[in-house]
Each structure stands twice: as structure tokens, then as C-alpha cells.
Amino acid sequence: CASIAPDTGSSTASESVKRTYHERIDLAGRLSVQYQQNGKDEFLHGSFTWKQDDKRSDIALLSPLGQIIATIAITPSGASLTESGKAPRTADDVDALVAQTLGWPLPIAGLRQWLQGFATDKDSQAFVAGNNGDRITTRDGWQLAYANWQTDAAGNRYAKRLDLSHQTNQAGKVEIRIVIDNWQPR
Amino acid sequence: SALDQFKTFVSSTQSAKGNFTQQLVKVESGTPKVSNQSSGTFVFSRPGKFIWTYQKPYEQLLQADGEKLYIYDKDLNQVTIKKLGDALGSSPAAILFGSNNLEQNFNLKDAGARDGMEWLEATPKAKDTTFDRIGIGMKNGVPAAMELRDSFGQVSLLTFGSFEKNPAMSAGQFKFAVPKGADVFQ
Numbered sequence: 001c002a003s004i005a006p007d008t009g010s011s012t013a014s015e016s017v018k019r020t021y022h023e024r025i026d027l028a029g030r031l032s033v034q035y036q037q038n039g040k041d042e043f044l045h046g047s048f049t050w051k052q053d054d055k056r057s058d059i060a061l062l063s064p065l066g067q068i069i070a071t072i073a074i075t076p077s078g079a080s081l082t083e084s085g086k087a088p089r090t091a092d093d094v095d096a097l098v099a100q101t102l103g104w105p106l107p108i109a110g111l112r113q114w115l116q117g118f119a120t121d122k123d124s125q126a127f128v129a130g131n132n133g134d135r136i137t138t139r140d141g142w143q144l145a146y147a148n149w150q151t152d153a154a155g156n157r158y159a160k161r162l163d164l165s166h167q168t169n170q171a172g173k174v175e176i177r178i179v180i181d182n183w184q185p186r
Numbered sequence: 187s188a189l190d191q192f193k194t195f196v197s198s199t200q201s202a203k204g205n206f207t208q209q210l211v212k213v214e215s216g217t218p219k220v221s222n223q224s225s226g227t228f229v230f231s232r233p234g235k236f237i238w239t240y241q242k243p244y245e246q247l248l249q250a251d252g253e254k255l256y257i258y259d260k261d262l263n264q265v266t267i268k269k270l271g272d273a274l275g276s277s278p279a280a281i282l283f284g285s286n287n288l289e290q291n292f293n294l295k296d297a298g299a300r301d302g303m304e305w306l307e308a309t310p311k312a313k314d315t316t317f318d319r320i321g322i323g324m325k326n327g328v329p330a331a332m333e334l335r336d337s338f339g340q341v342s343l344l345t346f347g348s349f350e351k352n353p354a355m356s357a358g359q360f361k362f363a364v365p366k367g368a369d370v371f372q
Contacts, residue, residue, distance in 0.1 A: 028222070030244075032262050034371055043266045043371055045257050047222070064248060064257070065278055065334060066210045066222060066342035067316040084316045085337040161261060179261040181244065 028182035035104040036172030188304035191324040201231035204349040211341045230283040235360040251360045266371045
């Protein structure tokens with residue numbers, strides 16, 4: 001999936017926030033996912049690692065004690081997802097692959113922008129988040145809330161906690177909370 | 187041998203407390219890469235009661251009161267409550283905190299001496315666990331380390347310190363109180 005680096009030049013919202021989009025970045029943090037499966041509330045809690053290059057991205061989902069639950073790789077030719085102890089599954093669209101395999105949607109295509117505080121709102125306008133409690137509904141219907149921020153050694157602000165929610169028919173109301181612990185642009 | 191030490195430990199230890207360190211070790215192109223170092227304290231009382239508290243680098247708590255499993259993450263500001271049921275079953279926690287008949291869920295065998303400890307290996311009988319093998323390093327009759335190897339070859343290395351067997355326990359030791367302001371998911 002080609003990543004469209006947002007036009008950060010003349011963004012309409014939050015003019016004051018100056019932020020560069022990092023095409024190549026390593027991230028890690030914690031996440032919790034709440035969703036429904038056959039009418040029952042399901043809940044996951046764990047951590048993730050996110051290694052993003054311009055050509056390829058590798059994401060791992062881990063259990064609280066650090067066992068890898070699944071690895072997801074996205075390359076220009078498609079996406080593959082390998083669950084612990086199972087054969088890899090591939091598809092063109094990573095988000096469809098994840099939702100099908102894990103039973104809950106992780107909007108990876110969107111997170112490429114959202115984790116760095118960029119989004120495209122429902123009127124297809126570029127949005128640059130920057131203040132606590134920033135809320136936005138994205139073009140594909142995810143509601144984002146940037147709960148709080150942190151600053152790296154060079155003084156750049158980046159998200160600490162990001163909440164996402166989306167009403168889906170396959171997995172009911174999905175609520176994902178993400179905390180970023182490790183932020184390494186390359 | 188490790189197996190004898192471990193069986194004596196399991197039969198003579200009703201409860202215990204101490205501290206732990208946890209780190210993930212993944213071998214990448216031949217060299218072991220250590221990441222996600224964390225540390226904290228633990229206390230448990232058989233069967234099925236424990237508090238596993240991460241203090242550094244962030245605050246997170248896994249607690250079981252014999253009936254329910256509570257997971258609290260301060261940054262995510264969330265508490266999830268699940269029925270304990272067989273959540274322990276063949277999880278690493280079962281080794282230390284579960285009921286005594288480990289052989290029901292694991293095949294146990296001696297694995298020789300290494301790093302100043304006598305090791306045994308526990309292989310889960312259930313197939314759908316997120317890890318392949320658990321190594322338990324015994325020293326002076328108590329577990330000094332545990333190695334949780336997942337099917338991707340990543341190892342979570344836990345080390346235990348100031349291990350106190352059968353300490354005095356207060357009645358409400360494992361009662362869980364929801365931290366103020368945290369969102370609760372049942």
C-alpha cells in the first residue's frame with residue numbers, strides 16, 4: 001500500500017503545530033483492544049513493535065509476558081500475517097487480512113499516519129494533531145482522540161496515548177488504546 | 187536434580203513473594219538482541235492468587251484473587267476484569283502460582299545445569315499456547331529464573347530476587363481495588 005505522506009505545508013488545522021512525517025521510524029508501545037465476537041465482549045492487552053521503512057513495514061503483537069502473538073509484514077506487493085505456530089497468510093489489503101485472521105480490525109494503513117499525529121478527516125482535509133484531547137473522525141470512520149503527548153530528547157512532541165474507536169459490523173464497537181513507549185525516527 | 191528441587195518447592199511452598207526482572211531476547215542474524223527490560227515485584231498464594239506488578243519502565247499490574255484476573259495499565263488508564271477460569275491453565279503464571287498438579291498441563295523433564303542454576307523444562311500439553319517451552323532455573327530450592335520461548339524463537343527471560351517462601355500474608359492481600367479514575371472493562 002503506497003503511503004501518501006500528508007501535505008504538512010499548508011495544513012488548515014492547528015497551524016501552530018510544526019511536525020515532520022517520518023517515512024522511516026521504529027516504534028514500540030502497549031495496546032489494549034476491546035471488540036465483540038459472537039455477541040461476547042472480548043478484550044486483549046499486550047504490546048507491539050512497529051518497524052516502518054519507505055518500502056516495508058513490520059509489526060509484531062506480543063502478550064503481556066512478551067510472547068509474540070502475530071507478526072505482520074507489509075510490502076509494496078502485499079501483506080502477510082503469521083500467527084504463533086501457524087502458516088503465514090497473505091492478502092493484498094493488510095487491514096482486511098488482519099480483521100479476517102485476528103477477528104478484530106487493526107487499521108494499520110491509517111495508523112501509519114495517526115501514530116505520528118497526522119490524519120485525513122472525513123472531509124478529506126489534512127489534519128495535524130497537536131494538543132491534548134485532539135479529536136477527529138477520519139475519512140474511513142475511525143474516531144481518534146489524542147489523550148496526551150510527550151517530548152523526545154530533541155524537543156519534538158509525539159503522541160503518548162491515542163484512543164481509537166469504530167463501530168464495525170464484523171466486530172461490533174471496537175475500542176483500541178495505544179501508548180507509545182519507544183519513538184525512534186530513522 | 188532440578189526436577190526434584192522443583193517438586194519439593196511446589197509441595198512445600200504455599201505462598202511466596204519477591205522481585206523480578208523481565209527482558210526479551212531475540213537472536214537476529216546470529217547476535218542476541220535484548221529489549222523491553224522491565225522490573226517489579228510479585229506475591230502469590232496457591233492456588234490461583236497472585237499480584238505481578240511492573241514498576242519500571244511503566245506501571246502495570248496483573249492480579250488474580252482466585253476467581254478473577256485483573257489487568258491494570260496506568261498509562262492506558264484501564265482495568266480489565268476477566269474470569270480466571272482456565273486463564274492460568276498452561277500460562278507461565280501456572281508454574282509459580284497455579285495449583286500444584288503441574289503435570290496435568292505440562293510435561294516436565296530435567297535440562298541440566300547452566301548459569302549457576304539447575305534447569306528443568308516444562309512443555310505445555312495444550313497446543314494453542316503462545317509459547318513452545320518454559321525453562322525453569324532452580325537455585326537453593328527456589329526458582330531463580332524462567333525462560334519463556336515462543337514459536338517465533340523470542341525468549342522472555344525472567345529472573346527472581348529476594349525470593350521469600352511462605353511469608354506472612356494479610357487477609358485481604360489479593361483483594362483488588364480499582365484505581366481512582368481508571369476505566370473498567372468487564
